[in-house]
Amino acid sequence: MYWGISLVRDLEGKQKVSTGISPSGPIHLGNLREILTGDIIYKSMLLSGKDASFIYLCDDIDPLRKVYPFLPQSYSEHVGKPLRDIPAPEGADTYSEYFLAPFLKSIETMDVRPEVIRTGNLYAEGKFGDITKIFIERKEEVRDILQSISGRDLEENWFPYNPRCSSCGRINSAVPYDFSDRYVYYRCSCGNEGKSDIYTDQGKLPWRLEWPAKWKILGVTFEPFGKDHGTQGGSYDTGKAISEKILDYPAPRPQMFERILLKGKGAMHSSTGINIPATEILDFVPPEMVRYMMARVPPSRHIEFDPESGFLNLMDEYERLIKLRGENKLDEDQMTLLDISLTGRKNDEIPDYRHLTTLVQIYSRDDQIERILEKNGNKYDHDILHERIKQARHWVMNYAPESSRFHILDEESPVQLNEDGKKVICNLMANIKSLETWNAEAIHEAARKAIQQSSVSPSEGFSYIYRVFIGKDRGPRLGFFLEGMERDKVEKRLSFSCGA
Ligand SMILES: [Zn+2]
Structure with a gap:
């Protein structure tokens, strides 16, 4: 049975799959596994006849943690402020939208269309208010659960809410000292004293409380996440206990996924700089292929992505399946895998990618390639064909190993033969x-x-x-x-x- 189907087959009732991101920098290939795992599970639910929906949470109220290597030093004044309150590195947008917008555009190309929710907006709409109040009123119980499950002691003055300072704008430097009605009173290290209304975005919950709060507020039933959240005593474990004991809400079915490794370069992580931004992947990988790459192995297996010859071999594998499908030679699992990988675009008839990498080295113009390909009476979807030609050119220019590159010799250039x-x-x-x-x-x-x-x-x-x-x-x-x-x-x- 296809892994996505077997994960969801015993689920009953209405399902809501959730994943999310803290848009703190360029969104990379590793993040694609997260959202695509969510999408594959969601589509597996639909294929199994379940009533399902899929949401994507953008944690734009998370603070900027440090001046990342891709930022100018001037961003030090923004460290600690919510991402959505910080100006973008360029243009008029906010910091969070600047990194989110191109990513959302890329996933749409891959036929991933979740309901996108900005966590900052949920706070502004007061959605976290009631739950925040419960956490504050049952602070000691909450603290006990966090401490006993994580095995880590919380500070003496720990408080289940982080106010955003009304003067310096930071969400990590104001220390709460009192709560009454709907206000958390604080003193900030900048010297400011003030109060935050918990029914607004004047502050936020710490991550380990925010996650279970979101499950309950949004009705999440299924959530894939990376290994870092899934360790013993990690944020899923504490979230589950908080959700069940304090919020009286069953924790969603968890699904951990392994990382994507870039061949020869180790793990992909946004903080290491060794990665390919998600938007750049589509410069040479067809969107169906990105889906296929994530869909062909279960989340528990890591993916080693080789953008050079390994990628071309994977393209061959995918295209062979497409061909076999046309000949009705696929088994049920392979059919499901393809259903999950295709984006709904009609692309069965596209010439194979490997061949295009040859043609783009023979001809410099797309129309020459098109003429050669259509000479035998074949007709292709013009837009998809041109997109593929562009991707093949990009691959040859940037990723092709020496063995896949060539240059055609002139008709009369000298040749030595025995x-x-x-x-x-x-x-x-x-x-x-x-x-x-x-x-x-x-x-x-x-x-x-x-x-x-x-x-x-x-x-x-x-x-x-x-x-x-x-x-x-x-x-x-x-x-x-x-x-x-x-x-x-x-x-x-x-x-x-x-x-x-
Ligand atoms: Zn302050």
Whole structure:
């Protein structure tokens, strides 16, 4: 059974899946696993006939924790302020929207369309008020639960609410000393004294209390999260106890997911700088493929993403499944995996990505590639085809290993061949000239025959052919490669090399 389906099959009643993020910087590939795991679980619920919804919480009232390496030093004055109160590094937006907006646009391309909720707005609307009051009134009980489950002692003056100072704007420097009616009274290290109305965004709950509060306020029943929240005594454990003992609300079904590792570079984490921003992934990975990458393995397995040749192999795997689907050769799990991976765009007919990485190295203009591809009567969705061509170009420019790069030699550029090499090339020229149709299969057969006629081994024979066209011993799949070139040019080059 597909992992998403088996996770949700025993659930009963209305379901709400929730994930979220603290938009403190560029949102990276690792964060995509979080939201896509949520989306895959949500879509598995829909496929299983459940009444389900999916929300994405943007924790824009979280404070800026430090001046990250990508920020100018001037941001030190904003450390401790809610992200939504801080100006964006550029433009007129707020800090949180600046990082969130491009990410939301990217996930929409991947057909991820959760209801996006800004946590700061929930506070402003007073949604946390009643629960905050309960936490304050039952402060000692709450403290006991947090301490006993996390195994960590809280400070003497610990208080279950962090006021936002009305003078300096910081949410981590005001110390509460009293509570009455709906106001928390505080003294701030900046010298200010004031009061926060808990039914507004004049403060927030600490993370370990905010999380269970959100479950109850929003009716969350299922939540995927990273390992950091799922350790023993971690925030899920304390959240579950708080939710059940203080808020009388059953904790959502948890699902931990492993990290995404960038091949050879270790874990992806926004604070290490070793990552690919989520928005950049789509510069070379088709959105269906991003979904597929996350959907093909259960969340408990880590994903090692190799943007170089590993990515191309994964594309091959995905495209093979698409092809098998067209031939009705998939089992139920594979069908579900594809249903979950597709974005609803019609893209079955797109030429394979590997072939495009060859074509973009032969032709510099998209319309030339389009003409070659449609020469045999194939018709493609124009927008998707151009998007793919652009992605393939980006991959070749930025990620292709040396073995996948080539440059076509001019028709008359010098070539050095031994006797065997010359035999292969001259035989190939004759075979090619007699071809009735110009397609990959026929061309490959002509090459195979030429090599046989010349009595050399296949690997030696192919290496002569590649040397003639790209000056290397190996290259892209020969039939597709030569088919992608103009027949006239292929013949001219062979004839020059045979006579050379
Ligand atoms: Zn202050």
